[in-house]
Amino acid sequence: MKSIYYLTIVFAFFCYNKMWSQENVIHVKTLTKNFYGNGSVAVGLDGTVFVNEYGTANPDISGSGTRIFSVTEKGEVAIVSEKVSGAVGNALDSEGNYYFNNGNSYTSSDFMVLKDGKITKIATLEGFSGDILIDGANDFFYITSYTHPAIRRVSKQGQVEDYAKDERLKGATGITFGPDKDMFVSNFTTGKIFKLDPKGSIEELASIPIVYPGYVIGYITYFEENLYATGYGSNKIYKIGMDGEVTEFAGSGEYKMEDGTATKASFVTPNGIDIDTKNRRLYISQNGNGKPASLRYIDLPKK
Structure with missing residues (x-):
């Protein structure tokens, strides 16, 4: 009887471990194919995904795209x-x-800002702007710049100032809050x-491997003590x-679109990234x- 009992325990433990390992394997999947949204990504409170169409670069590096898309969790696309x-760059406030x-x-x-179906200009910024970060508590926006060594702080009334200036910030695209308002x-x-x-002092945290010089890292997002970067x-x-x-x-590093486990899946110049915190x-x-290309997604394992 004891041997049967122990075998039952071992078998149950084996099955649990197998189920746990399967649930925690990272998979890359495609939400929608033949998708023209190739820019920044922002996820709304209801799980709707918004993606800009930057398009291709003109000689002055302006984009040829004309659209902003929304995509449901089921992959239904609307303009x-x-x-x-x-x-370029996007953000959603608590009011949508x-x-x-x-x-x-x-x-x-x-x-x-696109509000109630109407687009309104808040401010004009010098140079090519990157992503947008909302400081809802203080009604400010922080905006990176590809051409200027500064992060701009913009009020809802359109007042613009340099929040942080440093030559290392020239070429910046992604921006996100981490813990403690860092x-x-x-x-x-x-x-x-x-x-x-919060005082604006700058230090280098990390460096992504350079495979294609000058085109290294797109956008970033933060979730549970980690940054995720494209x-x-x-x-x-x-x-x-x-x-x-x-x-x-x-990502395997191969230049193609293929779903699968983390090490076998592949991307084609991944760019925008954002986290649906509710659905991980x-x-x-x-x-x-x-x-x-395609809009891809990764479901993160539960803790």
Whole structure:
């Protein structure tokens, strides 16, 4: 009887471990194919995903895209607007208002809000603007810049000031809050990720491997003590701990679109990324180098 009892316990333990390991295997999946949303990603409170169509770059690096898309959790695509110009960066506030940078070029960009179906300009910023971070408690927006070594702080009334200035910030695209209101910024051209404390002091947290010089890292998002970053040039997704440790999270590095487990799946210039915290799901856009790609997602294991 004892031997049967012990065998039962061992078998149950084996089955539990197998189920646990299967549930915690990372898989990359496709939400919708032939998708033209190749820019920044923002997830709403209801799980709706918003993606800009930057399009392809013109000589002044302005984008050719004209649309903003919304995508449901089931992959149903709708056009939110088709009257924008190479929209870059996006953010949603608690009321569902959608913010983005329009008409980006070497010269200038317009910081806009889409509210109640109407697009309104908040401010014009010098140079090519990147992603947008909302500080809801203080009614400010923080915006990175590809062409200027500064993070801009913009009020809802359109007042613009430099929040942090540093040559290392030139080329920055992604921006997100981490723990304790620390801010993290990713540099598209150098692959560096910087940490800024609430006083604006800057220190380097990590560096993403450079595979394609000048096209290293797209956007970043934060979830449960880790940053997740798109390896634009390496075709991989990286996880970065708060101690600066960089690990390859997903992607074989091959330039193709293939679903599967983290190490076998592949991407085509992954670019935008954001987290649906409620459903523990990462959404990832792909640039596609001028061709429609796919909107991908990764369900994160439960703790």
